[in-house]
Amino acid sequence: MTRKEAAVARTVLVTGGNRGIGLAIAEAFAKQGDRVAITHRGSGAPAGMFGVTCDVTDPAAVDAAFAAVEAELGPVEVLVANAGITDDTLLMRMSEEQFDRVLDTNLTGSWRFAKRAATKMMRARWGRMIFISSVVGLSGGAGQVNYAASKAGLVGVARSIARELGSRNVTANVVAPGFIATDMTAALPEARREEILKSIPAGRLADPEEVAAVVTWLASDSAGYVTGAVIPVDGGLGMGH
């Protein structure tokens, strides 16, 4: 039995943990007694959590955020790469800037955190990396070439890390949410929302807590043999992908 199997509190870092899905994930870890750090871009941290200001597109800020979390809470044992954006438009209208910005935030930003977390997880011979992708990363989405590419890319990132670090007891998994009730989906036009609801077997959007439950399980000792997996939390929307 390793040290971690004794159910001790862990140091968890959630990017974009100040709101939406990231906040629900951070709160779920805090509730089970873990030491939780979150990144934000100026909003501050929820009560009881350690907050660091960080734009995930800035490599120096990522490094500084990690250093601050390590100094305050110890090495990061669970990383949840959650921060993400959309910038939808049809392929023929999409600018280089729109494509690059979404990739830099969602894919490269997550890779920056994973890279920074890896050394200490390897040294500790225990670690959990969880990447928040999307059903769209597997199914594609009209008007979402940039977003879908970034979210599909996370599967390659996680599966490569799973192969590189598996023997060190570090797992890397992907959670692929469907439509979750957050600011991101609140921005959808009503007609599009109705259309989406019709296509979800569960017939509803999910609460962020339903994603958080899967993430905390992936970080638990009982999920130690789950790595390189893509786990949908989508009410059946992506079945077959």
Ligand code: NDP
């Ligand atoms: P929100 O729009 O509610 O929150 C996005 C989070 O990402 C915020 O914390 C935001 O910080 C942070 N963020 C965005 N850009 C950056 C950046 N450059 N640097 C640092 N932080 C940044 O989104 P959700 O909670 O809905 O989504 C969270 C994740 O889940 C995203 O990766 C999203 O793609 C994914 N997802 C969401 C789905 C949904 O239906 N809602 C479905 C499938 C996947 P700030 O507050 O500073 O803006």
